[in-house]
Amino acid sequence: MLRLEPRTSASPLVEAITPVGAVIATMVAGGCLFALLGKNPFEAIHMIFVAPLLDPYSRSEMLIKATPLVLIALGLSFGFRAGVWNIGAEGQYVMGGLAGSAVALAFWNVEGAWLLPLMVLAGMAGGCLWAMIPAVLKVRFNANEILVSLMLVYVAGLFLSAMVSGPLKDPQGFNFPQSRLFHDSARLPVLLEGSRVHVGVLVALAAVVLAQVLLHRHMFGFNVRLLGQAPRAAAFSGVNANRLTVICLALSGSLAGLAGIFEVAGPIGQLQPSLPVGYGFTAIIVAFLGRLSPIGILLAGLVMALTYIGGETAQFALGIPKAAISVFQGMLLFFLLAADLLTRYRIARIRRGVV
Amino acid sequence: MTILRNTLVAAALVLGFGAAAQAQDEEPVRVGFIYVGPIGDFGWSYQHDQGRLALEETFGEAVETSYVESVPEGADAERVLRQMAQAGNDIIFATSFGYMNSVVNVAKQFPDVKFEHATGYQRADNLATYSSRFYEGRHVIGLIAGRMTKSNVIGYIGSYPIPEVIRGINAAYLAAKSVNPDVQFRIVWSNTWFDPALEADAAKTLIEQGADVLMQHTDSTAAMTIAEEQGIFAFGQASNMANFGPDAQLTAIIDNWAPYYIQRVQEVMDGTWSSTDTWGGIGSGMVEFADLSDKIPADVQEEARTAMEAMAAGTLHPFTGPINKQDGSPWLKEGEVADDATLLGMNFYVEGIEGVIPQ
Numbered sequence: 001m002l003r004l005e006p007r008t009s010a011s012p013l014v015e016a017i018t019p020v021g022a023v024i025a026t027m028v029a030g031g032c033l034f035a036l037l038g039k040n041p042f043e044a045i046h047m048i049f050v051a052p053l054l055d056p057y058s059r060s061e062m063l064i065k066a067t068p069l070v071l072i073a074l075g076l077s078f079g080f081r082a083g084v085w086n087i088g089a090e091g092q093y094v095m096g097g098l099a100g101s102a103v104a105l106a107f108w109n110v111e112g113a114w115l116l117p118l119m120v121l122a123g124m125a126g127g128c129l130w131a132m133i134p135a136v137l138k139v140r141f142n143a144n145e146i147l148v149s150l151m152l153v154y155v156a157g158l159f160l161s162a163m164v165s166g167p168l169k170d171p172q173g174f175n176f177p178q179s180r181l182f183h184d185s186a187r188l189p190v191l192l193e194g195s196r197v198h199v200g201v202l203v204a205l206a207a208v209v210l211a212q213v214l215l216h217r218h219m220f221g222f223n224v225r226l227l228g229q230a231p232r233a234a235a236f237s238g239v240n241a242n243r244l245t246v247i248c249l250a251l252s253g254s255l256a257g258l259a260g261i262f263e264v265a266g267p268i269g270q271l272q273p274s275l276p277v278g279y280g281f282t283a284i285i286v287a288f289l290g291r292l293s294p295i296g297i298l299l300a301g302l303v304m305a306l307t308y309i310g311g312e313t314a315q316f317a318l319g320i321p322k323a324a325i326s327v328f329q330g331m332l333l334f335f336l337l338a339a340d341l342l343t344r345y346r347i348a349r350i351r352r353g354v355v
Numbered sequence: 356m357t358i359l360r361n362t363l364v365a366a367a368l369v370l371g372f373g374a375a376a377q378a379q380d381e382e383p384v385r386v387g388f389i390y391v392g393p394i395g396d397f398g399w400s401y402q403h404d405q406g407r408l409a410l411e412e413t414f415g416e417a418v419e420t421s422y423v424e425s426v427p428e429g430a431d432a433e434r435v436l437r438q439m440a441q442a443g444n445d446i447i448f449a450t451s452f453g454y455m456n457s458v459v460n461v462a463k464q465f466p467d468v469k470f471e472h473a474t475g476y477q478r479a480d481n482l483a484t485y486s487s488r489f490y491e492g493r494h495v496i497g498l499i500a501g502r503m504t505k506s507n508v509i510g511y512i513g514s515y516p517i518p519e520v521i522r523g524i525n526a527a528y529l530a531a532k533s534v535n536p537d538v539q540f541r542i543v544w545s546n547t548w549f550d551p552a553l554e555a556d557a558a559k560t561l562i563e564q565g566a567d568v569l570m571q572h573t574d575s576t577a578a579m580t581i582a583e584e585q586g587i588f589a590f591g592q593a594s595n596m597a598n599f600g601p602d603a604q605l606t607a608i609i610d611n612w613a614p615y616y617i618q619r620v621q622e623v624m625d626g627t628w629s630s631t632d633t634w635g636g637i638g639s640g641m642v643e644f645a646d647l648s649d650k651i652p653a654d655v656q657e658e659a660r661t662a663m664e665a666m667a668a669g670t671l672h673p674f675t676g677p678i679n680k681q682d683g684s685p686w687l688k689e690g691e692v693a694d695d696a697t698l699l700g701m702n703f704y705v706e707g708i709e710g711v712i713p714q
């Protein structure tokens with residue numbers, strides 16, 4: 001018989017290198033998977049992890065793809081540290097995109113530098129308010145925020161569908177469920193000519209820095225960490241757990257909403273029912289892959305974006321099916337969690353007869 | 356020494372000259388596809404992929420095909436299209452309506468690459484559009500449904516209330532009505548192209564409302580499975596779904612993209628490709644049918660085949676007057692045939708269909 005025993009002390013060095021180990025293990029196991037499919041594993045891994053880095057356009061796309069992941073994961077990381085489990089970032093992302101788009105469409109063809117900031121504020125407010133539903137239910141009625149936030153994802157998706165089939169539908173669009181194309185004032189400025197890199201990328205980078213400061217140089221960050229690690233100690237030291245729960249959900253909702261409006265006003269340029277593509281869920285992986293630390297999340301977001309873009313290339317260049325790419329991405333989380341477990345616990349053999 | 360030298364020469368021949376010889380031959384035409392669903396959806400994307408496989412079978416070494424599946428109609432589509440263009444594809448088929456803005460953008464950036472957009476309406480010098488006259492297929496299944504229903508209630512699972520779908524409903528209704536004046540259509544809008552759970556729910560709802568024949572404009576096989584379980588009839592959508600409803604399937608409207616893909620790739624090889632707008636029907640082979648079920652009486656089978664042949668020959672148009680709109684106002688006069696522009700923008704039900712189109 002085997003059982004898990006907590007290790008007395010986990011070395012910080014080991015903790016830091018486990019994500020790297022997980023990535024390497026994913027490459028090995030993924031390589032085996034690709035080999036079983038009759039593909040050259042080295043070529044496949046190269047295509048997914050290296051080739052996109054060598055091509056300027058792929059690099060720029062990596063930044064675009066990582067932006068929503070990093071923004072959402074940053075917001076989630078505070079809650080996850082404090083033990084507030086917002087699983088519904090996808091819904092907050094949708095509501096943010098929707099609220100910001102509603103502003104863009106209300107002022108359709110009205111030029112002005114004020115429009116974009118207004119859209120961004122509306123987006124953050126949309127995401128924040130959507131996250132306030134689980135927050136209030138949690139604080140007032142002790143409703144489980146995991147369930148409430150998760151179920152609100154589906155509500156948000158259907159609400160988006162109703163809006164783009166109704167009030168926000170393009171009047172000249174043959175009844176297709178999508179909005180008008182945004183006009184230039186409602187689009188995020190592009191930073192690099194010939195690419196789609198938009199201002200949101202810089203905002204995401206700034207958010208990483210801010211989060212780092214907030215977490216390590218501010219009382220809020222200290223309280224969050226305290227609440228997560230020692231709730232009773234936090235209570236004794238005067239931390240108001242309810243207040244912190246609300247703030248954590250507000251923060252993650254706002255950042256998810258921001259990611260939503262950036263995606264609509266950036267690369268997409270119109271509201272579509274296919275706005276939710278899973279960033280809110282993938283960001284959970286990114287948050288843990290990045291060890292809930294802002295710098296880690298930035299790196300994890302980039303790695304995740306890399307596997308998406310490399311995965312697409314591998315599909316058309318090597319004919320690897322999409323499902324295999326998804327399994328490959330799932331392995332990443334699996335190995336990370338496994339590595340995590342083994343750094344904190346060790347496997348001990350239980351001898352027979354000893355109780 | 357000589358042995359070594361010979362070996363080296365042989366190796367050089369294999370490596371270098373071999374490659375040169377290949378280059379001297381015609382370079383294969385590289386064809387890319389981007390699909391909105393998984394190729395295993397047994398519906399829309401599956402049929403496009405069958406078209407791709409037909410290209411490989413027809414042209415062999417002369418083509419090299421590749422695809423990316425399950426690409427959402429949003430920010431990702433533009434990147435995938437661009438990467439495929441950059442990777443040296445000569446012609447790229449974007450097989451979903453929602454790729455329109457993406458394919459327009461990428462076509463501008465790659466003027467030497469040819470793009471083809473299914474079901475779209477924006478064209479450029481290097482961007483063609485294509486679609487099929489599925490309403491011809493709807494006419495045939497409407498005839499069969501009108502004859503086969505006992506309850507006189509036909510259930511219809513709609514996707515989105517866009518002209519393509521409304522046209523299908525109207526075509527099927529007019530045909531069913533022409534052979535069975537008592538027929539009624541019940542329409543459920545699912546607001547999705549592919550969601551097996553939702554489609555199954557829609558099918559159950561329609562059956563509860565008395566439908567004994569189901570039609571669908573969504574892509575999964577869920578409704579067919581439900582029809583089989585409940586012992587009623589249904590029609591396959593996009594692909595032959597007989598495996599999922601051996602007793603239930605009366606026939607299926609099959610999207611056959613192969614003839615179009617083969618023709619267009621041939622034109623690329625010949626250097627005669629140009630940006631066109633194709634809307635092919637039964638006559639062009641783009642709309643096909645699965646074998647008619649032996650549950651359909653012989654005279655009804657005969658009737659269905661006659662309609663197929665007449666549409667293929669161009670002597671029958673499913674929208675031939677007199678036809679009134681739902682509100683009773685006249686649309687087509689006696690003998691008048693609908694023009695393509697009206698069909699492409701169709702946003703009204705014909706007289707006799709109950710319910711309102713969600714606006």
